[in-house]
Amino acid sequence: MLGTRNSFFVGIVATLLATALGTVAALGLSRPHMPFKAVLMAILISPMIVPLIITAAGMFFFYSKIGLTHTYLGLILAHTALGTPFVVITVTATLTGFDTNLIRASQSLGADTMRTFFKVIMPLILPGVISGGLFAFITSFDEVVIVMFIGSVEQITIPKQMWAGLRQETSPVILCMATCLVALSIALLTTVEMLRRRSERLRGIKQR
Numbered sequence: 001m002l003g004t005r006n007s008f009f010v011g012i013v014a015t016l017l018a019t020a021l022g023t024v025a026a027l028g029l030s031r032p033h034m035p036f037k038a039v040l041m042a043i044l045i046s047p048m049i050v051p052l053i054i055t056a057a058g059m060f061f062f063y064s065k066i067g068l069t070h071t072y073l074g075l076i077l078a079h080t081a082l083g084t085p086f087v088v089i090t091v092t093a094t095l096t097g098f099d100t101n102l103i104r105a106s107q108s109l110g111a112d113t114m115r116t117f118f119k120v121i122m123p124l125i126l127p128g129v130i131s132g133g134l135f136a137f138i139t140s141f142d143e144v145v146i147v148m149f150i151g152s153v154e155q156i157t158i159p160k161q162m163w164a165g166l167r168q169e170t171s172p173v174i175l176c177m178a179t180c181l182v183a184l185s186i187a188l189l190t191t192v193e194m195l196r197r198r199s200e201r202l203r204g205i206k207q208r
Contacts (some may be wrong), residue, residue: 005160010072010157011140014079019133022078022087029088030095045085056149057180062075063150078146083136090135092129127195134188
């Protein structure tokens, strides 16, 4: 139960941070005259490319110097770094066909930047934002290498508990938890597919 609480706590907080950071980064990278766009995109998606064991080791040595090892904050920040690339990619893909004339029309009618974002941009990119958030959550929920390097006994999560249980003995509890994780993954993938279809319908309405 401790691992379940930690997995949901770390996963939810890391997902919220990754979704916010990834969405802002995607909006910035979607601008046509953004300088160093390719370099910034490569840096943002690097956690997906670099082997996880290297990322975990680098975070461990860095966190050791600033006192973030064996803390919830360090674990959340590490999972945020792993989940942000998924949000950046999905939101960037959603913004590919975005009609910028809608932004100019909103501003010409007197809306400020914040109102334009929440009333015009956000409703259209919301499926991509939620999809990226779901990918970030399942990445955090399923991660074990970072937890083994940075977490302590207090920060144990479900994957780490399952790994420890498999090394000692094959318990029926592990099989039960594996079934629950598969069911959770299916539910999240179903949600992503529903959001993708909703996004296609919105795009079809916009094009007509």
